[in-house]
Amino acid sequence: MAENYLTASALVKQLGGELRGDDVILTRITSLQQAQEHDISFLSNPRLREDAVASRAGVLIVTEKSAAALVGRTLIITDDPYLYFARVARLFHPLQQARSGIHPSAIIAPSAQIADSCEIGANVVIGERCVIGEHTRVLAGTVIEEDCIIGNDCVIHANVTIYHGCQLGNRVELHSGCVIGADGFGFAWDKQKNEWFKIVQTGCVILGDDVDIGANTTIDRGAIENTIVEKDAKIDNQVMIGHNGKIGAHVAIVACTGIAGSTEVGDFSVIGGAAMIGGHLNIPPKTTIGAATAVSHSIKESGYYASIFPLQKHNDWVKNAAHIRHLHEMNQKIKALEHQLAELNGTSSNQQD
Amino acid sequence: MAENYLTASALVKQLGGELRGDDVILTRITSLQQAQEHDISFLSNPRLREDAVASRAGVLIVTEKSAAALVGRTLIITDDPYLYFARVARLFHPLQQARSGIHPSAIIAPSAQIADSCEIGANVVIGERCVIGEHTRVLAGTVIEEDCIIGNDCVIHANVTIYHGCQLGNRVELHSGCVIGADGFGFAWDKQKNEWFKIVQTGCVILGDDVDIGANTTIDRGAIENTIVEKDAKIDNQVMIGHNGKIGAHVAIVACTGIAGSTEVGDFSVIGGAAMIGGHLNIPPKTTIGAATAVSHSIKESGYYASIFPLQKHNDWVKNAAHIRHLHEMNQKIKALEHQLAELNGTSSNQQD
Amino acid sequence: MAENYLTASALVKQLGGELRGDDVILTRITSLQQAQEHDISFLSNPRLREDAVASRAGVLIVTEKSAAALVGRTLIITDDPYLYFARVARLFHPLQQARSGIHPSAIIAPSAQIADSCEIGANVVIGERCVIGEHTRVLAGTVIEEDCIIGNDCVIHANVTIYHGCQLGNRVELHSGCVIGADGFGFAWDKQKNEWFKIVQTGCVILGDDVDIGANTTIDRGAIENTIVEKDAKIDNQVMIGHNGKIGAHVAIVACTGIAGSTEVGDFSVIGGAAMIGGHLNIPPKTTIGAATAVSHSIKESGYYASIFPLQKHNDWVKNAAHIRHLHEMNQKIKALEHQLAELNGTSSNQQD
Known part of the structure; x- marks a missing residue:
């Protein structure tokens, strides 16, 4: 799909690393299996070494250690081939720039301030007093309610909903179907009337710079205080963050995980897919929670926790x-x-x- | 955010309870930690007693029992401080009233009957023969297919989808991204053609009065009979209710729970977050299912059931x-x-x- | 709801089976309990035999074996009453045909090719270079980004999102709120900057013929290669399929299941609800995974696997x-x-x- 081309030497000039072997013209970055002579690929998982040897890729991104088995090939030597691959992929597939302008079908409240460099898609609805920063893209069908503040260079994909009063930093990406700032789940039981009485949810959601939110993920607004996701936290699809949660910086949360209200996840933690984390808990920084693991009490010590019922016939x-x-x-x-x-x-x- | 103010004595006049100490002008309801002299807060969890003592709140809502440790403070004495707090919060943050009128971008089928007091937002689509009651708000981007009947004083948030023929009572609240009435998952295996044959789903979804549905929750239409959620049931985000399910009155279902088809949950039950409940089961009234608990057979006796694999390093x-x-x-x-x-x-x- | 009527003899003429007893005019297909003299119902679960005996249905669809207990009734004898019921239900409730035409509020890119027989609903947005086949219905509020190819006779319900470059076969049904082709969850950790670097997701999603996708399900686009769902796979609500996944033909995946990236599920497998399947795994063809079961390693041998922590007080x-x-x-x-x-x-x- 990429129509630009690059040379191995130009890559090294721009991204560092050491070029070993003849220079090669490159038109694509792809997997070891699919790669052909004008493709670049990478070896980061040692278990794939055989695939690297067999690969027809014109250039391979490898560590010094892996290079030994690949003599006579054009190699780029780097400490971290996976990160290097990510950077090369970004060069072949640059971020789509905002096509500045507001689609005529978009409905923008008179008091909203939209930077001229923004791209506002078809049928987008933006409420009163919203502020949207430079080069931010808001794609078709998305609804942003009143009083939201959205930073620069964000991408808000199609059919997203952001409730009133939420704030997004810069370079935030929200995938389709995610819902930011719906009411937290709070009801008081009225013993006399024998029915629920709703607790009004008066907090907001604050997403820091470089936060990514996956498709159909929901992050509820706080009951009294705010729900906060710190900078560079990465949240996958169909994740649920309850009201008043606090997700630390650089945290990664894999798909289908639920984190109940008022729970804090410390910086740099990684939460596996389909994990189930109770409310009012504390997960310390740099903690790993395995996939499909239920956490029902706070964790005192950082580490790797897991707990699934083992699969059996x-x-x-x-x-x-x-x-x-x-x-x-x-x-x-x-x-x-x-x-x-x-x-x-x-x-x-x-x-x- | 609230710009109105209230006095402690006016609160007691309206909501009951006993005022003890000097009257105070109040501008905000907030947490014990954040509260200042013109704020009201509450103590319902005895473990927070120290926080109440340390709080700078002008007024504290407490039980008679907790009052002893708070002499010299302005207190409101009540049996149930949490419910009292909920009622005060509602006074500070009244429900947003419907701004009656239909946004010019909304697309309303000619035969739909929309009460004059309704608020219909931008880009809303409402199908033929729908009936929408007084003061109901339908927010931007929501699609309501044909033949739906929706009561009074409902709030249907942005980007909701309601399939044809569904019915909502009064004061129902549907959060963004929820889908009411999609087809249940029913297929018959055709042994001769070696392929699935879809079972047409001819039932609807009926939601009783005062039902709340969370963001991105899905409630499937019945296969033959209807899927029913009884009055005052409260359902959190990302919950899945399968076809022909019957959720009793006043039931609370916490986020990420799945309830497979044809299962009945009795009145007043509470289902913890990320619970997984099989199909064709019966959960008796006043049953509590713990978070992250799998239920694969009917429960005969009300009680508190739980079952998670304990967390370990x-x-x-x-x-x-x-x-x-x-x-x-x-x-x-x-x-x-x-x-x-x-x-x-x-x-x-x-x-x- | 069905206003057409059929006779038992006409059914047998069209669908096969043996009519035993007097012919009956039929106006409805319904459950054993609800059925009256002009209704047809079916017995496929032997545990419901008593209900069949007590049923007032004018015609019962049964196996030869069940017929013995139902002498004097009008019966249709067939090997597979459930499949027969499914076919009769389809006769009473025919698939809604596309009402050909594009709603004036739909926003169609100039280079998109929409077959004349398509139904394009209100506020639909279709991007550049999309191709949409004959008789396909795209309902209100759905967004299809650029370069998608969609087959004939598809039904894309309201408020669906399809990202750029995805492909759908014929007779594909996508339910509301589902998101096809959002970015897979891929980030490389940059040790020097201490932050995540996003892996651009350059693959697409390919859905085969007769694939069904439930409400609020998400299927991520591939990182390098494509995410593939083969023909006649049936996927329920709130399922998550990670990037580069490969779901085999005729697979059924029940609601709330998550399948992490690069996992292959073999043809004819059935995955129970709320199952949690790790990444880079292989599930062989004709495998059944029980509901709420976590799978963290590949399965070598087809069979029925299950593993849930048993429910207790x-x-x-x-x-x-x-x-x-x-x-x-x-x-x-x-x-x-x-x-x-x-x-x-x-x-x-x-x-x-």
Whole structure:
């Protein structure tokens, strides 16, 4: 799809690393398997070394250590081939620039301030007193309610909804279907009327610079204080962040994860996919939570936590899982056996005396 | 954000409770930590008593029991400070009234009946023969297909989709991105053609009065009969209710929960976040299901059920989880040990005779 | 809702099966419980045999085996009553045909090619160079970005988003709120800058013929290669398919399931609701994964796999779950007991010698 071309030597000039072998004209970055003579590819997972050897790629991005097995090939040597690949890919596929202008079908409230360099797509709706920064793109069908402040160079994809009063930093990317600032889930039970009474949600959502939010993810507004996602946090699709949550800087949260209200996730943490994290908890910085893991209490010490029920054939599961319900009893039986055996050994040793 | 002010004495006059101490002019309701002299806050969680003592709030909503530690402060005494707080918050932040009128960009089918007091937002699409009650707000980008009946005082947020033939009671609130009435997941396997044949989904979705539905939640239409959510049920974000489900009155369902088709959840039940409930099950009234808990069979007796795999450090998990696959075997070994020990004890006692 | 009527004999003429008993005029297909004299219903689950006997349905679709208990009734005998029911339901409720034409509010890029027989709804947005086949329906508020190719007879419901460059086969149905082709979740960690660097996602999404996608489901575009869903795969609501995934033909994936990137699910597999499947895995053809089951490694052999933590009363769970963290220790204790007992038996037998 990319129609520009680059040479290996030009890449090294721009991105660093060491070029080893003949210069090559490159038209595409692709996988080891698909690559042809004018393609560049990379080796970061050592398990793919055989694929690298077999690859027809014109240039391979590799570590010094991997280079030994690839003599006679054109290589770019770097400490971090995956990051280097990411940078090359960005050169072949530059970020789409905002096509400045407001589509005639967009409905912009009179008091909204939209920078001239913004791209506002078809059927976009922007509420009163919103402020939208330079070069930000708001794509078709997105609704931004009143009093939102959105920074520069953001990309808000099609059919996003941002409720009133939310704030986005610079270079924020929101994918389609995500909902920022819907009401948190707060109800007080009225014992006399025997019904729920809604707690008005008066906080907002604040997203820092360089935050990415995936498709159909929801981040609720705070009940009293704000829900906050710090800079460079990356959140995948279908994630749910409850009201008053605080997601630290550089955190990565993989798809389908739910984080209940008022929970804090420390900076640089990584939350695996489909993780389920309770409310009012604290996850310390630099913590990793494995995929599909339920967290129901705060974690005191950074580290790698995981907990899933191991996969089994259904028949084995039926046989084994039943015992989970009797683990306490099983443990009591072991204790009783230990006790009896200790007594018996006492007797035995008496007999041997 | 609230620009109105209230006095403590006026609150008590309107909402009940007992005012103790000097009257105070109040401009805001906020947390114990943030509150200043013209703010009102509340103490409902006894673990926050220290925060209440330290709070600079002008007025504290507390129980008689908590009042003892707060002498010299202006207090409002009530049995249920959390509910009282909810009511005060509503006074400071009144529900937004419908700004009656239809935005010129909205597309309303000729046969739809929209009450004059309704607010219909930009780019809303409403199908043939829909009926929408008094003071209902339908916000930007929402699509309501033909033959829907929607009550009074509803709020349907931006970018909601309601499929044809669905019915909403009064005071229903639907948050952005939710989808009401998409087809249930029903396919018959055609053994001869070796392919799926879709079961047409001919039921609808019926939502009772005072139902709340969270952002990006989906409630499928029934296959033959209807999918029903009874009055005052509160459903959080990213919840999935399968076809023909029946959610009882006053039920609360926390985010990310999935409830498969034809399952009934009894009145007053509470379903924790990320719970996974199978199809064709029955959950009795006043049942609590813990967060992240899988329910694969009907529950006979009301109560509090939970079941999550306990969180562990990853290394411990690796060590412990492997044994899950051998619990049956482990149990057999214990039985064998008990048997051997019983025999040995028999032998031993014989020897002692 | 259906206003057409059919006779039992006409049904058999069109769909096969054997009519037994008097012919009946039929106006509706419904459940055994609801059915009246001019209704047709079916018995496929043997546990409902009593309901069939009690049913007032004018005609019952049953197997030869079930017919014995229903003498004197009008029956249609078939091998597969559920599939037969599905076909009859389709006759009573024919697929809605495309009302050809483009709604005046739709915004179609000049270079898009829309077949004359298409139905394009209100506020639909279609990008440059899109091609949309015959009789395809695109409902209100849907956004299709540039360079998409969409086959014949598709139904794309309201408020769907399809990112640029995606391809749909014929008879594909996409339910509201689903997002096809958002960026996969790919970031390289930049150790020097201490921040994430986004991996540009250059692949697309390809959906085969007869694919169904549920409401609010997300299927991410590939990083380098494409994300592929093969023909006749049926995907329920709120499912997440990560980048570069490959979902085989005729696969069924029930709601709330997440499948991380680069995972392949073989043809004819069935994935239960709320299943959690890791990345870079392989699920062989004809495999069944139970609901709420986590899969963290590839499966080598087809079969039925399941693994959920069994439901317990909360108090029992507290008592039992604690032991999960000590299973390894528990197992060591059993081994020690076995060892001691073996020694003791050795001693005993020595004594008996």
